[in-house]
Amino acid sequence: MHITNLPNELLHIIVGHLSSEPDLFHVAQTGHLLSQIALLRLYQYDEVHGRYGGITQWAACHGRVDILQRAATCGISIAKFDLACHAACRGHSNVLDLVAASRGNVPFTSDELSTLVEEACAWPRLDILTRLFEGFGATINPQRPWECLANATRSNCLACVKILLDRGADPARIATEETALEIAAQEGYADIANLLLEHGANVHDQMNRHFSPMHLAAMHGRVDVLMVFLRYGAHPGVTTVDGSTPLRLAIRYCQNAAATFLMRETQGHGADAQTLLSVIHRGSAELVQLHLQAGVPAVPPATKPNESLLYVAARRGSHAVASMLLDAGVSIEVGNLQGDTPLFAAVEKNHPQTVNLLLRRGANPNVVGSSGLMPLHVAALNGLLDITTALLNHGAISAAETPHDNATPLHLACASGNIQVVQCLLQRRHRIESVAKGNGISCLHMAALCGHLSLTQWLLRTPAGAELLNSRDHTGRTPLFIAARDGKDKIVKELLASRANTRRANYFGSMPVFAAVRNGHSGITEDLLAVDPWLFDSKDRVYGSHSLWYWANRCGSSRLINLLRRFAREYGKEEPRDAQDVTAVGEPSSARTSKRPCDVCARRFNFDTATRCTICCGGEFYMCVECTSNASCLDASHPQQSAVWVPNPTKYIADKYKDYMRVSNA
Missing domain, CATH: 3.30.40 (Herpes Virus-1)
Known part of the structure; x- marks a missing residue:
């Protein structure tokens, strides 16, 4: 017997025992009769096991009245309140009416209506809100009268806010932690703020908390809202418990438009030395000018007397601000408490435009900073060509020496590696052969010490290159010695190509090859031995007399030891006695950098x-x-x-x- 010939009661029992959607779909495809029975079972199954909370919830969220009606014919209840909530959130008034019709003559209680009103305000859904008030007689929840207005304000729905106010919502009531007016102030909803104030919101009320609506609008940069508040009598200089004004908060939170509006359009805004310092830190020339026009003295506030205002502007590179402060009579030579002037700060932070301004206005280019350096030293040390040129053009002493090691700007320029700065200083009658009096370091020493290959090559090509090549500092070290000691392999190759003296020892009897071996530089050692094999048998005279083998073993570098062994095999040499039984106490060069x-x-x-x-x-x-x-x-x-x-x-x-x-x- 075919299954379709069974009685309907038996078919309902069979389909009712199917427990999966695939089985129900297969049965529904068998024939028209079974499809009707299986479809009923599918609706019932999906309502319980559906992935979206049931077929009725899905239909309510998507406005599918037809599916809800079909579900009702299948015996599924559509009178559940959560279906009405889904309809209110998504604006499906037809679903809301269908659910209401299924719930009888009084479809919703007053609490349920209040909840639906809150949902409609939160999204917002103006048509649903109107339908609830006019069609169902909803009222604002007396237990939570603030939430509806706050939700509508957050959603920026002016029409919803108006309906709520007309229905008796109190704009002064606090919602969670803030009033509707404060929400409008933060979000910049000027029209809503104006409407709230028309219905009795208090623009002065801080509700026993930190900020007033004026403060919130200023710190969020809401100029349109500030204009509304001022029309309703808000004071521009109102303070918080810690004394902050709207202007100070606008500056603190980098809301320049709001700060500019307050200073241009209001009186009693509270501009003072603290706000002037803040706008200088932020580099706002317009706000600085407004402060000075308002009569704020160009002096640091009593709470921060460590730096002059001009020093702050110079350090930031605010050229226009620095010019305004100078016009206001600020001293050009007063900087910080350590004695650094504004010019020194501008040079240190590499602001050439500000440096030129200060020099044109009479700043002393030879002032000594707290470190003992002059501005020209700092410019040369950092390779700042424009600033170096400007300082020299305004009388900077090109041969000024540092207090630490008597280095000149030329030596410090070599430390930067900037050939253009070196050339600029040489044009000012610097002698490239000159050495630092404190340690005897020459320009080539400095280039090798700092690892500047291009500068090293340039110096070697100068007429003084031959003299610099084997020059010694106060301890007898040559540029080759320093490069070998510090592992500057490319510079070592360049110096060797220029025929640097590989046997010229320092005043303690140590040659460059020993400096390389003691620091584990096997590649440099190999280059030196390749140029001068005699070095393999040499000994130093630091304290005692030791061979390269001895120091290689002391260093503990396996590469060096293998290099010396290979060299010994090639030249038929033997390991010296002093290298035997030596304990390694050094470290690889990578650990000593x-x-x-x-x-x-x-x-x-x-x-x-x-x-x-x-x-x-x-x-x-x-x-x-x-x-x-x-x-x-x-x-x-x-x-x-x-x-x-x-x-x-x-x-x-x-x-x-x-x-x-x-x-x-x-």
Whole structure:
């Protein structure tokens, strides 16, 4: 017997026992009779197991009245209140009417109607809101009278707000943490703010909290709302509990349009020295001008007296602001409490336009900053060509020496690696052969020390290149020695190509190859040995007499040891006796890159274990622990025991320049 020939009662029982949608679909496709029975079961099944909360909820959300009606014929209730809520949220008035019709003569209670009103205001749905009030007699929830108005305001629905106000909503009531007027102030809804004020909202009321509506509008930059509030009598200088005015909040939150409006269109806005300092920090020339026109004195506030206003403007590079302050009579030479002038700040922060302004207005180009440097030193150190040129054109002393090591701007320009700045200084009668008096470093020394290959090549091509090539500093180090010690392999190759003297030792008897070996630079060691194989058998005279093998084993570099062994096999050499049974106490060069080299043995070491002689090299002579115990001072004019030694010095002299080297290290 075919299944369609079974009695309807039995077919209903069979279909009712099917527990999955695929089975129900297969049965529905069998025939017209079974499709009717299966469809009924499908509606019932989906209402319970549907992925969207049931077929009726899906239909209510999408406005499908036909599906809801079909569900009702299948015995599924469409009188559930959540269906009405979905309809109210999504604006389906036809669904709302259908649900209401299924609920009898009094479809909704007063609480349910209030809930529907809140939902309609939150989205917002003006047609639903009108239908609820006029068709169902809804009222605003007396237990939550503020939520509807707050929701409508957040949704920026002016018509909804008007309906609620006409229905008795109180605009002064607090919703959660804020009134409807405060919401309008923050969001910039000027029309709603005006409507709320027409219906009795209080523009002055801070509701025992921190901000008034004026403060909120200012800090969010709502100029249109500020205009509305002022028309209703809001005071532009109203303060918070901590004394902040709307103007101060607008400046603090970078709302320049609101701050400008308050200063241009109101009186008693509360502009003072603090707000003037704030707008200078933010570089707003228009607001600075408005402050000065309002009679605010161009002096720092009492709470922050550390820097002059001109110093702040110069450090920010605010050229227009600096010009206004100078016109207002601010002293051009007063900077911060440490003694740095506005010119020094502008140079340090690389603001050439501000530097030119200050120089034209009479700033002293040779003023000494708190670090002991002059503006020209800082400009040269950072490779700032425009600023260097401007300073020289306005009388900067091109040969001024630093207090630390008597370096000139030319030496510091070589540290930056900027060839154009070096050339600019040389045009001012600088001698490229000159050395820093404190440590004897030449321009080529500085280029090698800082790793500037292009500058090194340029210096070697100058007429003084041959003289610079093998020049010595106060400890006898040549540029090749420094490059080999610091692992500057490209510069070493360039110096070797220019026939630098590989055997020229420092005043402690150590040659460049030993500086390379002690610091684990196997590639540089190989380059030096390839140029001068005699170096393989050489010995130093630091304290005792040791071979390259000895220092390679001390360093602990397997690459160096293998290099020397390969070299020994090629030239028939034997391992020296002093290299046997040597314990490695060093580190690979990669672990020593951030340490300071010893001025005696050239090995890098932790600076906190250094000892400094206050007589040698102008008081800037540093020795590692081992050299302090075994070596002698550089200066033979005094015995080591009579020197004034400073153990664990706090700062290496080169570090004193780091705070002023932003551009060149970028």
